[in-house]
Amino acid sequence: MQADKWLQPRDNGLYCVAADCYIDPTVPVNRALITHGHADHAIGGHHCVVATAPTIAIMRTRYGEDMAQTVEALDYGHTIELGDPDDPVSCTFYPAGHILGSAQILLSYRGTRVVISGDYKRQPDPTCPPFTAINCDVFITEATFALPVFKHPPIEQECKKLLQSLALFPERCHLVGVYALGKCQRVILSLRALGYHQPIYLHGAQRRLCDLYEEHGINLGELTDVADVADKSELAGEIVLAPPSALSDRWSRSLPEVRKAMASGWMQIRARAHQRQVELPLIVSDHCDWRSLLDTIDEVSPGEVWITHGREDALLHQLTTQGVKARALSLIGYDEDATD
């Protein structure tokens, strides 16, 4: 059965009519399939949540043990049936390579296969298994960085810049804005891989999710809370990770001679870095850049592409030019700025 008959964009998110459930809904609903734990995709208060076990753990960390009435943890590659048992929608999760626990969701109904990829990337990430291309009729993709200007360099290259700056300005505290879930841990791991084994200092908002990653067997090395450092002048020449919102906040005033850095895909655009008064922009993204979006679509080779949030105009234009059938869903409420 044609996909748009049973899967529809609604105000609160993508709705599967045949299974009576939403994917990444932006308000509490009866049943929600969650691709990953970022706050604009996973909110608390649903009646029933289906997600990977790490995503459920992330949601519990953020919204408490009672973040939903019932939860169903689904491993990658396992299938469950939803909706009418006599006319079911089968649902399978596959790795998306975005953050810990992130999944693409394959929904299959009356012979039509739809992959909802959620947010995904193709660069290597030691905190999650790599994105797998799944054969499908409809591939639903994000378009956060869907402009040909966006080219994401390898994370090592960017983290080297941070270490070089630390060598050049040893008296300055390097305060790095990172999103607490995913970006934070990936930056830590990259620094460790580059041979940086000093303690890394954390803003309070980063702590719980770092602990959660550790519980999932991801070793982040020695992490110290800034709050536990009595004499803040000791942070000269150290790396402090904080949420982007804390960069220009009062919180940063106690740190010695702050050099502001920020790890985000948006840092490629000078005006964005300037606006935040960032002195050291690090282009680190958990999304696909333009080239890897196109390569992925080429690899998945779906009958049709649906585009969710981001710069859908450019991607739509490009796919149409290439002769790929595509449409923009215009889903609202996904805030790419906050998570990258």
Add this chain to the structure above:
Amino acid sequence: MEAFSQLLQQLYFTSSSNEKSRLLRHYLAHTADPDRGWAIAALAGTLKFEFFKRNAVKNLMLERVDPDLFAMSYDYVGEMSETVAHLWPDAPTNIELPGLAELIDQFRQANREQVKALLVYYLSGMTAEQRWSLLKLGTRGLRVGLSARSVKRILAEYGDVPVSEIETLWHALKPPYRELFDWLEGRAEKPDIAGAVTFHPVMLSHPLPEDKATQLAVEDWQVEYKYDGIRVQLVITEQGKALYSRTGDDISESFPDVLAGIEEPGVIDGELLVINDGKIDSFNALQQRLNRKKPSKKLIAERPAGIVVYDLLTDNDEDITPLPLTIRRQRLEHFLSRASANHLLVSPLLPVSSNAQLQQTYANAAEDTGVEGLMLKRKDSSYEPGRPSGQWYKWKREALHLDAVVMYAQRGHGKRSSFYSDFTFGVWQDDTLLPIGKAYSGFTDEELRKLDNWVRRNAVGRFGPVREVKKELVVEVAFDAIHPSTRHKSGVALRFPRFHRIRWDKPASEADTLANARALIIE
């Protein structure tokens, strides 16, 4: 070129001027001639030619990318050089780039077709950052937050010499400034610039201390109006002529009418103003000229610029700065009568024979539109660059005041980057507030902390980095003058507004109205 590109990136993202100085000095110490001299030329804006036009770059780009995608990208990035830097197809390996001097030379030697080929060759072999640097360099639009003035200051720090010496030499030297570096690094004497058209560092005044006004022995002082224009220096030698701003920037291009019609060799110090048939116009009239790098003939005819001259530094090649002011004044009057240029007016001496008369003159100055107070100069003062104490005083007329309501706040820069320290304020028109100005000074550090706290507790909206606040806080703003303005919705513009007092006690409804503000305009 690699090192220069890296320098530009670092300068671009660094906000502190000390840090910028450190970066540039590090570059100068580690870069050989002539590359570093060309870097200085590029930064200080003395690189006088374009390699290519923006449009040529755009056309080359459009040969390589879908025009719709280009348009969407440009729309998103908002700036041509950066858009092209990111969009240009990456080569598998980057090429080794020539030094900055050689690169500049290649472009300078190339004809139009060759320029295209060069541009393609380099853009294709460069990283995105290097592309950005090349495009910015080639279109003479670096904008990395360093003024020509800062470059001179940093050169002075680099060579540990007074900045006034750099300013004196500056316009007599040409890129790549080898003789300058030879001197700054102690390998040679200071370059000889006798007879060259060059800037002479100016003498500045102090504000008149309040208690001093009634105690002056008036017979020792020369009294003149303080004009509301901009301080300039006009230099004429056998070799040419130039008009400089107070900080030594060459502004000749913007004021061809000032340079025309005078050939008498000398260096004069005065105030640039719009002067119509010997009559001085307001600062507002001058503002329209200041906004134009290259004014049209029509604008020049409507707003002719001239100088009210108050000092003479060089009289026909003779340095007269050691002479006392009274003597220089006589030489100036002779100079002007020889020059007979009707756009150069001599600043009249105000007759003051008693302290009471001085007070009266000061009071009268407040009524005059082209004037912002009095200048008091010791008659025996020599012309000494910098701000020597006790020699020259400015006695500005009392500031004007309005009670305005804070409407928007924005974070500051550098040390103030975590504080809301830039405020937009407005006055009432009926029951609407209209913004009339912006201020970021006049409060103490303690008051700044309180203001910052108030903004955070009373923010109601956000537009990018700007916070809108509840319309509840009244500040008494002080400013030097208020002018009609077509560029502002309120129809008025304030000159040098700053906080005078924060009126935590005053309800917003009791703040001033636009009518109150208009009443302060001196017609």
